[in-house]
Amino acid sequence: MTETPAPAVPARPPLRALIGGVLTLALDAALLALGVGGAHALLRHPRAVGLLVVWAAGYGALAALRPPRLRAAAGRRPEQRLLLVLLILIPLVTPMLSAWSERAGLWPMPGGAALRWAGVAVAALGFLLRILAMARLGARFSPVVEVQPGHTLETGGVYALIRHPGYAGACLANLGVVLAFGSWATMPLVAAMALATQRRARREERALEAAFGEAWRGYAARVGRWWPGAGR
Numbered sequence: 001m002t003e004t005p006a007p008a009v010p011a012r013p014p015l016r017a018l019i020g021g022v023l024t025l026a027l028d029a030a031l032l033a034l035g036v037g038g039a040h041a042l043l044r045h046p047r048a049v050g051l052l053v054v055w056a057a058g059y060g061a062l063a064a065l066r067p068p069r070l071r072a073a074a075g076r077r078p079e080q081r082l083l084l085v086l087l088i089l090i091p092l093v094t095p096m097l098s099a100w101s102e103r104a105g106l107w108p109m110p111g112g113a114a115l116r117w118a119g120v121a122v123a124a125l126g127f128l129l130r131i132l133a134m135a136r137l138g139a140r141f142s143p144v145v146e147v148q149p150g151h152t153l154e155t156g157g158v159y160a161l162i163r164h165p166g167y168a169g170a171c172l173a174n175l176g177v178v179l180a181f182g183s184w185a186t187m188p189l190v191a192a193m194a195l196a197t198q199r200r201a202r203r204e205e206r207a208l209e210a211a212f213g214e215a216w217r218g219y220a221a222r223v224g225r226w227w228p229g230a231g232r
Contacts, residue, residue, distance in 0.1 A: 119179025167200065
């Protein structure tokens with residue numbers, strides 16, 4: 001979101017970040033197993049295993065990138081708790097419900113195995129975008145909307161292509177999961193995730209405009225919010 005030197009506090013121990021990733025992966029695997037019909041069914045489901053591999057690699061990378069946290073933010077917007085809950089809950093339940101919908105034969109999508117494996121690839125692309133965004137932000141990454149002291153506007157790396165690569169990655173990952181199981185029944189969760197991230201992005205942009213003024217407006221005019229191209 002922003003760029004460069006502000007005093008750092010001690011880093012969160014890497015072991016804690018790794019343990020957090022392992023526990024999250026375990027929860028995702030347990031919910032996915034419920035969706036596909038049990039642990040044995042999970043191991044016999046190639047696309048489900050593929051998603052687990054993507055998640056394991058993604059959580060490992062995110063844990064490795066976990067940066068030292070900076071000192072108190074210069075400006076922090078009050079969080080909308082329902083919005084935060086949705087941004088956590090939707091991607092958590094989407095795999096389980098999508099897998100169950102496939103197993104139940106609810107409103108299958110056309111496209112066969114090609115579409116469903118493409119979904120695994122889309123989920124991997126979404127995770128990659130999130131990783132690139134966190135790698136670029138480093139210690140400036142925060143799960144809450146805030147502007148760190150002493151920073152200039154981040155416009156490099158993947159942020160030179162789109163303004164919200166982390167949020168775009170989260171939406172792509174969620175879409176990929178739905179495509180991987182090929183049921184229209186959980187497509188509303190994709191729409192709900194898109195609406196939640198859109199609202200969160202707009203709140204973040206108001207904070208950035210207040211902090212950086214004309215620099216932010218110029219950046220927003222030339223870089224798209226969700227895809228490369230003209231902004232706004």
